[in-house]
Amino acid sequence: MRIEKSRTLYEKLNILSDAAKYDVACTSSGTDRRGSGRGVGNCIAPGICHSFSADGRCISLLKILFSNDCVFDCKYCINRVSNDVERASFTPEEVCRLTIEFYRRNYIEGLFLSSGVLRTPAYTAELLYETLYKLRTEYHFEGYIHVKLIPGAPGELIEKTGYLADRVSVNLELPTAESLRLLAPHKTRQRILAPMRQVQLARTENKNELTLYRSAPRFVPAGQSTQMIIGATPENDYQIISVAESLYRKFELKRVFYSAFVQVNEDPLLPVLPGGPPLLREHRLYQADWLLRYYDFRADELLSERHPNFNVFLDPKCDWALSHLETFPVEVSRADYRTLLRVPGIGPRSAQRIVRARRMGTLDYDTLRRTGVVLKRAVYFITCNGRQMYPLKLDEDFILRNLLQDGKRGIPTETATYRQMSLFDDVRFADTCGLTG
């Protein structure tokens, strides 16, 4: 039996933002749109962070569920039907009012609207559409909107919603179909991928249309994203990153988000993680994800069946560089852009700057530092005009040892010195053996 009481807006916002906090994406990036001058709002391609919550995550969008009154029973979710939690639902007016009032005060960059499944997927999707329609046409909101598509919602609703939103996403939830069957009995892989494919096709079609008619309405201009939970099921990093890679390739996703599993429910099917959520693992996956999207790496370069998980102590790029020392050192004044990108400590921005700056003059280490190269990591892997910054050995153990030391000191502790070979216990060597093994 359900006892319902009317709630104030404050209570609703508390319940429904609390319920939405496990959704990861809070980016407002991907689209540039100037205001029309009649409404309120615009969009900036790099996105803007407006605040940071106590867990250090950015608050950019008003992230809320429309309702947490869900009929599904996903094992990992706080809002599953078998949980006894406070339930609440917004009305479309309330969401619009909150969004506009927050936006006017520059609290937020836009709205992130998700929802539990209220009655049926179609009913929920209809409500989300209605909210967006009201916000765009009645309140003339021109800021960023990210909306979750409800798997199983009818296709025409998805299409209509896509013309109002900037970004849509469908949660993949778990990396493999098998895990999904186990932990989310009401969802299937196929029902999740179907709307994703639909959005992809509609976007391609819309792009063609836009080349013909520049003022045609835009369909999901900031692209689609997805997220999966890390550490609730036994997949290894290689599987996860391969899934992400194929999503980028085959579904043209803009982002894949990873969320470290936070145990909110007691369930025999869920793992117990005494050390808290696997945050470091999540961090490594994000780093690898950037390597896939911006650094031209492939998943099978970073990991393999034999070496299926990321090194906890080193970021994936350093890890890759250490196992491919034959490609180093790289000469920064001559190497092409792609080669530069593979050097630890050099990112897309600094690589571009190097390429432009070296046309105008001779580079030196000071200039490199000023272009944004992290020399702390890069020194081991580069030469500038044929010279290293310090005489350093291109030796795996040596570099590893120095990278792992907290790089507070400017100059690596040990430049190329010679030491007496010893058959036994070299102290410094002993502690790195454990790490690489």
Added chain:
Amino acid sequence: MIIFECEDSADGIFTAVYDAWASRLGHRNVRLQTRALRTRELFAEYCEVCPDGGKAEKVARTIRRRMGEESYEMIYRAAMARDDEKADSIYRVVVLGLSPQISEREAADVIWQLTDPAVCHVFELARRVWHEAHRYMGFVRFRELENGVLFSEIDAEANVLPLLGDHFADRFPNENFMICDHGHAACLVHRAAGPWCLLLDTEPDGALRHQMSANEQEMQQLWCGFCSSISIRERENARLQQQFWPLRFRKWMTENPDFR
């Protein structure tokens, strides 16, 4: 050595660039400096420069035409920085870009000649200023006053207001709003459906800015509630939060517990 002392603004610096150039003393014999309380040099002659809109406009137009929009943007941003050497660095960059020895195409790339100390300095300043302006695009907090004006206060290091004007005017075309920068005693003012403008050396009305509109209190409460409920307890990490959201930005922000 002649030192041209100018006002700390884009107009002031550009006027000094014009005067220094027109003085025909030779680029090596002049230096530019923004007016500030600092000890004067003994063996230098000082020359006061009054900001002149016409001269500044000419310099700006020449930079744009010869060195391109990208270079102009960077130089302008660097002129907004809080830095003692900026005026001279800007002058050196302009001299480099307008030198008759280089072609049109090379002039546009001068700003990338990072091996030159002056260019590098301007480049770094521009980056730093833009970074701060971008942060303020997110960290500015408006509160609705009784008369419907959206009012906000900041205390910025660089003079970011001119860089924020276009952004906020485009975002809130039909609002009356005002951003007051205490660090520079300047206000950015926008009237609904009109252009924005800067008021220098003004302080907003003391009493008026504390009279809130009827639902301002409620909205502030809702926002603070949202900010605390959106955080995941298992992941809390105050150091990470502070890294992204440094304390110096928080003073005027609604969700800062010390604000009210």
